[in-house]
Structure formats: structure tokens, C-alpha cells
Amino acid sequence: MLYGIAAATAALFLAAVLAALLRVPALRAGIVDRRLHRRLPLLGGVAVVTVTCLVAGAGQWTGVAPLGDGVDRLLVSAALVAALGLVADVWRLRLRVLVAGAAVAAACVVPYDETGVLGGVLALGWIVAATLAFKGLDHVDGLAGTVGVVTAFGAGACAAAEIMDGLAVLLSVFAAALTGFLMHNWHPARIGLGTCGSLFTGFLLSSSLVFTRAGYDLGPSAAVMFCLGAVALADALLVVLARGFARRSLLRRGPDHLAHRLRRLGLTPQASVVLLGAGSFSAVLVGVLVHTGWTGEGAVLWVAGGVLLVVVVLLGIPVQSSRRTESTQVSGPLRVRNG
Template sequence: MLYGIAAATAALLLAAVLAAAFRAPALRAGILDRRRQRPLPLLGGLAVVAVTCLVAGVGEWTRVAPLGQGVGDLLAAAAAVAGLGLVADLWRLRTRVLVAGTVAAAAWVVPYDETGLLGGVLAVGWIALASLAFKGLDHADGLAGTVGVVTAFGVGACAAAEVMDGLAVLLSVVAAALTGFLMHNWHPARIGLGACGSLFTGFVLSSAVVFTRAGYELGPSVAVVFCLSAVAVADALLVVLARGVARRPLLRRGPDHLGHRLRRLGLAPQASAVLLGAASFSSVLVGVLVHAGWTGGGAALWVAGAVGLVVLVLVLLRNPVQQPRPTTSTQVSGHLRVRNG
């Protein structure tokens, strides 16, 4: 218990310091999120990954807080996925490569002895999809970090209920590292999470859910898994449906995620992050209650209904998603001549 508190405190402080230290090198090296209207360096995720692996590794090495069976492999696979994401941040990398790498890492960590073959295959697909869905949340200041912190605490509570102390400590370290990162990522963000940090966080959280639900029946497990990741699922579902309705390529980036649409509806960036963070807290709480057996799986249907309603409304609103076309120099000079004339 005391080590968990000390580890979380150390992770928070180290992540805050490293995120600040990585900003200038990222700017000089041009490691930027080019989707933004301002230069946003992307090495914040590397700070989260490095701190999490360091603190968790110290606990494992000293045997003060051993990670437990399979959790060390989970962390190693997550670090490998983070490395792949870092390559995507540094250079352009096809989405299919990210998908293939995440699937391979997920196939390595799934506990097939407890899930069975069918459950294991479903778990591999879920981990890959959830990791990529969480990567999609990194489109607005503070959003991915906020949802990640809330989800890590929820999954950590499920792990503690299963007496998986090593996994619970790892999740508390992830939550603390993300909190330290959020000190620099709240609007206006000074550093971003990037594919490195977002894939790492999504992989750890989704794999941890699989670990905590291994051995349970498939139906209740689906309800818990969905509730613990409802916001990421809603964002991914919204993007898929909106691009399908608009007949736009699915893998082409565009401002059509939850945060973008809430901004166009008039919400401030901070308000959007807080609203989606509160929605994540509500759904995660339902997931924890269902996992602990304090409420029936029918409660997850309310979460599913809310997600479906929000996605349907935002798709039907059809608010524009295309960026305004850049103004050419000829148009600018012509506009100035009109004004000066």
C-alpha cells in the first residue's frame, strides 16, 4: 500500500518534469502534431512511457511490488507498441503497420489458459481496436489524458477486487504519470501525447481489463469491457459512421471526432475535456459496479443506449467537418486592394 502511494507520487512528479524537459528537443527536432493550428511537440507520450516502465521496473526489480504473472509481459508488449507509435510520431507510418504491430503484441499477452481459444481471439481483437480507439482520443487538449486517468483508476479498482496487486499498482502508476503529463497538456497544450503515449495507454488499459475479466463468462465481460471504454468506443463509432455517411475514406484524418464536434457546437476546449471526462467517469463507475457484482449487467445497457444516442445525434447534425480552405496570396492581395480602394 505504502509503495503504491510512493510509486504514484514519484510517477506524477517525474512525468511532469520529463514532459517539460522533452518539449524543447521535440520542437527543435520538428516532432510535431501537424493536425493542429499551432506547433505542438509530441514527446509527452515518451515521458509517460519512460516513467511508467521505470517506476514499475523498480518495484519488480526490488521485489517490493512484483508485477505478478503475465503483467511483466503486458508492460513489455505495451512498451513495444509505444516504440512503434514513436516511429509513427517521427515519420509517417501506415495505419496497417500500427494495427499489425498492436495485434501481434496483444496476441502475445492474452492469457489463453483462462480465456480459452475463442475468448483469446476476441480479446486480441478487442485490445487492438481499443488501443487504436484510444489513439483517436488524442485529438483535443487534455482529452486522452483525462479519459486515461479515469479509466486507469476504474480498471485498477477491478484489479484490486481480483487481488491482482501488481496490476493495480501498475495502473495507479499509469494514472499518476498521465496526471503529471496533463499539467502540460491542458488547454492551451504545451506538449502532446502522440501515438507513442496514446497507443501505450490504450494497450495497457485494454489488456488490464482482459486480465481482470479472464475466467468470467463472456456476456458480463462484454458489458464490463464496454463500460470501461465507452468514450473511446463512442468516438471511434462516430468517426466510422460519419465518414461512411459522407463517403469519405475511413483512414483519412479529419476534424470529425467528439472533441471537434463539441467545439463546433460552442463548447470551449476545457469544457469539452471536462464533459467527456465526466461521461467517462460515469461509464467507468458502472463498469466497476458490474464487475464487483453490485449491480446487474443490465446497467451497461443504459451506457450503451447513451453512447448510441449521442453518436446518432452528432451524425444526424451533419455539422461540417472539412477544414476551411487556405486563402491564397492572390486572394489576400485582392482583398486588401478592395479594402484600401
């Protein structure tokens, strides 16, 4: 317990300092996105990944807080996915490359002996889908980080309930590192998470949930995972439906995500992130209660209903789709990187 608190504190401080230090090198190297006529450096994810790996690795190396069977492999795989994301931040990579990389990494961490063949395949698909969904959340300042912190605490609570202390410590360290990064990412952000950090966040959280739910029935496991990824999945569903109805390419960016549509309703950038963060907290709380047995699986239907209601309502909100608007309101690389 004391080590977990000390590790989380150190992770928060180190991530905040490192994110601040990486801002200028990112600007000078041109690793930036454009958000509302301003240049946003993208090496914040490097700070989160580096600090998480160093602090968690120190506990593993010293034996003070060993990660446990398979969790160390999970962390290494997440770091490799983050490295692929960093390449995407610097140079252009097609989406299928990111999908293939996430799939290979997921195949290396799924505990097939506990999930079985069918469960393992579904778990692999879940990890890839959740990883890409979290990447999609990084379209406005603070959103991916806020939802990531809330989800990390929920996943950590599930891991603690399963007495998976190493995984719980890893998730608490990650949540603290992400919080340190958020000190610089709240609107107007001084540094962004980038593909590196968003892929790392999605992969680490989704893989951790697979570990905590391994051995449970598929139905309840899917329900818990849905709750903990509700906001990211709602955003992905909204974008897929909107672009499908408009016959637009899924790979072309546009101001049609959750936060963009909330802004069209008159909310400020900060208010939209707070609202989505509160929604994430509510869904995550339901997922944790279902996992621990404090409430029945029927509670998940309320979360599913809420997600569908939000998607249907926001789908009716008109969005600007001109090329000029997309270049100024949407996170789009100054260099052509990662679509």
C-alpha cells in the same frame, strides 16, 4: 499500500518534469503536430511511457511490488507498442503497420489458458480495437489523457477487487504518470501525447482489463470492457458512421470527432473535455460496479443507450470538411506521418 502511494507520487512528479524537458527537443527535431495554427511537440507520450516503465520496473526489480505472472510481459509488450508509435510520430507509417504491431503484441499477452480459444481471439480483437480507439481520442488537448486517467483508476479498482496487487500498482503508477503529463497538456497544450503515448495508453488499459476479466463468462466481460472503453468506442463509432455516410476515407483526418462536434455546439475546448471526462467517469463507475457485483449487468444497457444517443445526436451536427479546415482544426502532422 504505502509503496503504491509513494510510487504514484514519484511517477506524477517525474512525468511532469520529463514532459517539460522533452518539449524543446521535440520542437527542434520537428516531431510536432499542428493544432489551431500552433505547433504541438509530440514527445509527451515518451515521458509517460518511460516513467511508468521505470517506476513499475523498480518495484519488480527490488521485489517490493512484483507485478505478477504475465503482468511484466504485458508492460514490456505495451512498451514495444509505444516504440512503434514513436516511429510513427517521427516517420510516416501506414495504419496497417500499427494494427499488425498491436495484434502481435496482444497475441503475446492474452492468457489463453483462462480465456480459451474463442475468448482469446475476442480478447485479441478487443485489445487492437481499443488501442486504435484511444489513438483516435488524441485529437484535442487533454482528452486522451483525461479519459486515460479515469479508465486507469477504474481498471485498477477492478484489479484490486481480484487481488491482483501488482497490476493495480502498475495502473496507479500509469494514472499518476498520465496526470503529470496532463499538467502540460491541458488547453492550450504545451506538449502532446502523440501516437507513442496514445497507443501505449490504449494497449495497457485494454490488456489490463483482459487480465482482470480472464476466467469470467464472455457476456459479462464484454459488458464491463464496453463500459470502461465507452467514450473511446463512441468516438470511433461516430467517426466510422460519419465518414461512411459521407463516403470519405476512414484514414483521412477530419474535424468529425466527439470533441469537434461539441465545439460546434458552442462548448469551449476545456468544457468539451470536462464533459467527455464526466461521461467516461459515469460509464467507468458502472463497469466497476458490475465487475464487483454491486449492480446487475442490466445497468450496462443504460451506458449503451447513452452512447447510442450521443452518437446519433452528434452525427447530426454539421462539421466543416474543407482541406483548409482540416489542416487548422485537426491534429495533423507538419510532416506527413501516420495518416
